[in-house]
Amino acid sequence: MSAVPTHETARAAAPEPFSPALRRAIAVIMIGASLSFLDSTIVNVALDTVAADLAVPLTDVQWTVTAYLLAFGAVIPVTSWAAQRLGAARLYTVALLVFTLGSACCALSQNIGQLVASRAVQGLGGGAIVPVGTIIWTRMADRAQMARVMSMVGIPIVLAPMIGPTIGGLLVDGAGWQSIFWINIPLGLIGALLAQRLLPRGGGSDAGPLDVPGLLLAAGGLVGLTYGLADIGTRAGATPRSIGVLVGAAVFLTVFVVRSLRVPHPLLDMRLYANRLFSAAALTMFSLGVALFGGMILLPLYFQIVRGEDVVSTGLLLIPSGVGALAANRLAAPLTDKLGGGTTALLGGVVAAVCTIPFVFLTADTPYPLLATAMAARGAGIGLSLTPVMTSAYRTLPPEKIRDATPQLNVLQRVGGSIGTAVLTIVLSHRLAGRTRPSGRAEAFGTTFAWVIAAAVMAIVPTVLLFVTERAQRASSTSSKEHS
Missing domain, CATH: 1.20.1250.20 (MFS general substrate transporter like domains)
Known part of the structure; x- marks a missing residue:
């Protein structure tokens, strides 16, 4: 493994300016990253309005949040293999289009079942956007530029929980709850078009066989962990169901880690x-x-x-x-x-x-x-x-x-x-x-x-x-x- 550069070395060398290709990649990926993180929080302010409009209890509407988080967690483990197999830029574009499709389906939903299913589709795209975008960024930047690149990554991570409720509240008050999904569509399509034109077009490579057992264990564990914690948060306390789900998730993830250390081509x-x-x-x-x-x-x-x-x-x-x-x-x-x-x-x-x-x-x-x-x-x-x-x-x-x-x-x-x-x-x-x-x-x-x-x-x-x-x-x- 190469030696870790010292901070004295980094200080001695003048900062290298970002290449035009890296600047373009940062601009494109920031679109998708912002949409992905914002949609983790922006929907929260619309829950009461959705419940009243669709005439369902608030406990049912909470599933629109949970479904997004579950799909988000389930897709993350496979992003490394898929990025190598399909090419990171191609996978990023597909993820952004899936997110945009899910947003359109959310806006068109006529009942709570359709909305929950659409949010799951949205989460599948949103969960892949950030890790794949980070893979693209970090491949294009050298070590001396890494801190500045990561500061760009940190912007949507830090700001989304703070500005998401404000944006969501303004949209819901002004144009109805569907608007929080409609706004994603032009931004998502623009982001996908720019990704197709501006991101490096490296093709896929031999990623080896997909570790299906590892994927099932990791996805199952993360989904269970997300669901159990969300259930505790929603009910403001642990229940036998949430405890059982969390124990099962811990077992899945433990087996995943032990197995990954023993097989030749683990998922992670x-x-x-x-x-x-x-x-x-x-x-x-x-x-x-x-x-x-x-x-x-x-x-x-x-x-x-x-x-x-x-x-x-x-x-x-x-x-x-x-x-x-x-x-x-x-x-x-x-x-x-x-x-x-x-x-x-x-x-x-x-x-x-x-x-x-x-x-x-x-x-x-x-x-x-x-x-x-x-x-x-x-x-x-x-x-x-x-x-x-x-x-x-x-x-x-x-x-x-x-x-x-x-x-x-x-x-x-x-x-x-x-x-x-x-x-x-x-x-x-x-x-x-x-x-x-x-x-x-x-x-x-x-x-x-x-x-x-x-x-x-x-x-x-x-x-x-x-x-x-x-x-x-x-x-x-x-x-x-x-x-x-």
Whole structure:
């Protein structure tokens, strides 16, 4: 395996400008990535409207969210094999067209069954877009450019949970719930056309036989894990069904990992975790998903439940979080090149944890300027954390291994966010029980934010591991050069 470049080396060399081909690829793939991540959150604000329009209970409409997430999780494991077999650019175009077709079917749905099925189709396309797009980006960028490329990847990841509800609320209020799907169609078709014209047209290659047993185990495990966590979040507590599904999912995934280490052509290469730096980065990615993305659900609920704001107003009030995250995301790439991924991620994690403290003291009338300042600072911590972790993970791997690493990192981040969301939903529901006054409800949110701080502190631990591992590898690389 090639040596990991030191941050001193990266600092000494002037940053290489992106090639025209890489710039075109970034522009094209950002379209699909934004659509995929936005559709994970934008539908949430339309659930009540859909339930009323289709005359079905809200519990049935929740399946439109669950179906998307289940299909999303099921397709990710096969993206590595399919990208090699069909060609990454071709698969990206197909995924975007499937997503667009699913969006059209959603908009045309006349009953809840059609809508749920259409959301599953949409999820199959959306689940493949981001990992395949990342494969294309990372193949075209060299190691010195990796941090800047990953900062572009981080934009839709960070912003989607923050701006999705706002966009969804504006569309639902102005043009009905179907509009949140109609808007995807022109954007998806434009993205597919640009992908066909601008992405590198490398053909497929011999990917070996598809590991069907591995696919069934991985997809079954991820679907079960997603469903179990979603069920816990929806019911605000564990049930025998959700526990049984989660146990079954754990068995599937355990068998998948053990089997993948023994067969010659596994669906995903689990041997990547023998690389200590990649393992540290992967663990950090999962932990950040638990602490950061799980915590994102609380503030929108606070504004609606405690302060009585509507969806659109809530989205506008959350803008400082997005501004802080976007500003820090722009700083993350140069800081990663200068300080190293572990140091930058550790800094971001500490900022996110410290800036969550003010939310523990929420009241029903906490001044908004104070909230806005804390939201911007916490958003900066989030934006400063993700890019360095992804950069460290990809920099340590040979280019041919990136296609195996990409779906695994996507899964870890998604699962971490789902776990964080499920746990915080349970805590919040228990704290809100029996509280009807705004002051009591605000106190419930403050207590729940204490759990967010605990999760954020726990997420700092793997960033320390990443920091220490990077330092050890840099020292080893320097020592090898001195003795050569």
